[in-house]
Each structure stands twice: as structure tokens, then as C-alpha cells.
Amino acid sequence: MPTPQVGVVVMHPRAAALTAELPGRTAPYRISDVRPQVSGIVLKRLFVEGSEVKLGQPLYQIDAAPYQATYNNATAVLMTAKAKADRYGMLLKQNAIAPQDYDDAVAAYKEAMANVQSARINLRYTRITAPIGGRIGISNVTEGALVTAGQTTALTTIQTLDPIYVNIPQSSTQVLALRQAVARGEINRNLQEISGVGLWLEDGTKYPLEGKLQFTDVTVDPNTGAVILRAIFPNPNHVLLPGMYVRAVVAEGVVPHAILAPQQGVGRDTRGLPTAWVVGTNNKAEQRDLQVARAVGNSWLVTSGLRDGDQLIIEGTQSLHPGIAVKPVAAALPKEQLQSGR
Numbered sequence: 001m002p003t004p005q006v007g008v009v010v011m012h013p014r015a016a017a018l019t020a021e022l023p024g025r026t027a028p029y030r031i032s033d034v035r036p037q038v039s040g041i042v043l044k045r046l047f048v049e050g051s052e053v054k055l056g057q058p059l060y061q062i063d064a065a066p067y068q069a070t071y072n073n074a075t076a077v078l079m080t081a082k083a084k085a086d087r088y089g090m091l092l093k094q095n096a097i098a099p100q101d102y103d104d105a106v107a108a109y110k111e112a113m114a115n116v117q118s119a120r121i122n123l124r125y126t127r128i129t130a131p132i133g134g135r136i137g138i139s140n141v142t143e144g145a146l147v148t149a150g151q152t153t154a155l156t157t158i159q160t161l162d163p164i165y166v167n168i169p170q171s172s173t174q175v176l177a178l179r180q181a182v183a184r185g186e187i188n189r190n191l192q193e194i195s196g197v198g199l200w201l202e203d204g205t206k207y208p209l210e211g212k213l214q215f216t217d218v219t220v221d222p223n224t225g226a227v228i229l230r231a232i233f234p235n236p237n238h239v240l241l242p243g244m245y246v247r248a249v250v251a252e253g254v255v256p257h258a259i260l261a262p263q264q265g266v267g268r269d270t271r272g273l274p275t276a277w278v279v280g281t282n283n284k285a286e287q288r289d290l291q292v293a294r295a296v297g298n299s300w301l302v303t304s305g306l307r308d309g310d311q312l313i314i315e316g317t318q319s320l321h322p323g324i325a326v327k328p329v330a331a332a333l334p335k336e337q338l339q340s341g342r
Contacts, residue, residue: 007315007331016258033154134160265314
């Protein structure tokens with residue numbers, strides 16, 4: 001019988017980027033519930049629901065008549081108090097009044113100034129403006145509605161959608177295992193290499209813009225056993241909306257000297273454990289037990305069983321048995337698989 005020909009791939013350590021695909025939910029970059037700071041009747045709504053508003057843009061006009069009257073009255077009282085304080089000041093210089101009378105006049109003048117300032121603030125609050133810029137939602141009140149200061153029901157809500165946050169829960173077990181691998185020197189977590197985050201939408205399409213990982217929460221949710229990773233994404237076209245379910249691909253680090261075995265070259269024995277065929281001494285087939293950590297693209301990250309220079313058989317394994325002589329030839333792998341993990 002002729003010597004069987006097998007396709008092999010020579011194993012060499014190389015840098016492999018580790019990623020985790022995790023579910024996530026989008027959240028607005030900023031959110032503000034708009035509430036009145038004075039009580040009154042809403043005269044006008046000054047925005048279009050669902051539109052973009054800018055910081056300081058007028059949203060509602062509350063009837064300002066009673067607040068204008070209060071301001072006018074406070075201004076009149078201030079003028080009287082100022083004139084009295086000035087007059088008492090001249091009389092005090094002439095020793096015509098007691099110092100206490102002058103002090104009382106000055107105190108009344110300052111109180112009148114404070115009342116004018118308070119009336120001016122309340123008058124300004126009758127024009128409700130946008131506290132932040134962003135997309136405004138539906139209005140919960142219409143013209144003619146009575147609103148009160150400090151009410152619990154918001155008049156409307158504004159959300160900043162560009163940029164937008166994505167909150168990504170990750171198992172605390174995974175986080176702990178990753179930190180232990182970093183402590184052992186098995187994984188390099190260079191911040192520049194792990195800051196990028198990819199995103200897949202609900203319909204399975206890839207979001208075209210890349211995000212950045214901002215921080216990892218320090219608290220584990222006792223109900224889910226997960227910590228929250230927060231990423232920020234540009235969202236100029238408002239494709240991402242708050243509350244949307246997404247899949248995030250988060251870079252976890254880089255294994256500097258990884259052995260990556262193509263998945264078609266790794267099989268399973270009767271116990272379900274990973275095995276592989278390699279070309280041993282004198283071109284004899286040899287079966288080895290492997291230990292694999294995880295999948296990296298179309299390859300397995302092998303932690304035990306393969307070494308630098310081993311010829312892994314990925315084609316022609318059907319008729320192999322231990323000790324059979326084989327003729328190794330270089331196997332052709334897809335371009336993306338040859339670059340996997342780099």
C-alpha cells in the first residue's frame with residue numbers, strides 16, 4: 001500500500017487577541033426629566049415631539065401674569081426701602097435718628113432686594129427650557145393643564161443619543177478567571193489593545209462604528225452574579241435607540257505566545273476530550289491528548305499537547321492509526337483562518 005498523504009499545519013506560537021461576545025442594552029448618554037419649578041397654567045408647548053432640542057431651548061410657557069405682578073410689587077417695595085434707607089443715612093449723619101432706626105431701614109432694604117431677586121427667578125421659571133440637548137419625547141401635558149412645582153410626573157423627557165452607552169453584563173466568574181490569567185502572565189491587557197468594542201444589532205447586522213470600553217463596575221449584582229461593563233459608541237444617525245438589545249464583542253487581552261490549532265485538526269475521543277494527530281518521529285502518525293482553553297476565531301487555543309514546530313494533521317485523518325507512516329504536505333487554509341488570532 002502506498003504511504004498515505006496527509007495535510008499538515010506547522011504550529012508556531014503567535015500573539016492571539018481574546019474576545020468575548022456578550023449581550024448588552026443601550027442606554028442614553030444623558031437623560032433628563034423636565035419638571036416645572038413654579039406652579040401655574042401651561043399656555044403653550046414650544047417644541048415638536050420627537051425632535052432634536054438644544055440646551056436652553058424653550059419648551060413650555062406657564063402663565064406669567066401672577067409672577068409678573070409679584071415682581072412688579074417687589075420692585076416697588078425695593079424702591080421705597082432704598083429711598084428710606086438713603087434718607088435715614090443722611091439723618092444719622094446729623095444725629096437726628098437713633099442708629100437702630102437706620103439699621104432697621106438698611107435691613108428692610110436688603111430684604112426687599114432679596115424679594116425682588118426671588119420674584120425675578122420665579123418669573124424666569126415660567127419659561128421652561130431644555131436642561132440638556134438631545135431627542136425630546138412625548139409631552140405629558142397640553143395647553144391649559146395645571147402644573148405644580150416639585151410634581152412627580154415629568155412634563156417630558158430629553159435623551160442624548162449621540163454618543164450612546166452600551167451596558168454589558170459579564171459573569172463575575174469570567175472576570176475572576178481573566179484576572180487570574182493576567183496575574184500569571186498568560187494574558188497581556190494593554191489598554192490600547194483592549195479598548196475597542198464591536199457591536200451586532202438585533203437583526204444580526206454589524207454596527208459599522210466601533211465603540212470604546214469606558215470602565216468596569218466594581219460591584220457584582222447579587223441577583224445575576226454579573227458585573228457591568230460600559231462602552232460608549234458614536235451614534236450620528238441614531239441607529240441605536242435606548243433599551244435596544246445588542247451583542248457586544250469585547251476585547252479581553254492578548255496571549256503573547258499562543259498555540260492556535262485549526263478546529264478541523266482537533267477531534268474528540270470517546271470521553272469527549274480533545275485529541276489531535278501529529279506527524280511524529282520518522283513521519284509516523286501520533287495521536288495526542290490536548291487541553292484547550294477557548295475558541296479563537298476558527299481555531300482552538302491549545303494550552304497543552306502541542307508545541308512549537310509540531311506538524312498538526314488537519315487533512316487525511318480518517319484512515320490513521322498510531323504508528324502508521326504518512327507523507328506530510330502543507331495544507332491549504334483559508335486566508336482568514338491563517339490570520340486568526342493575529
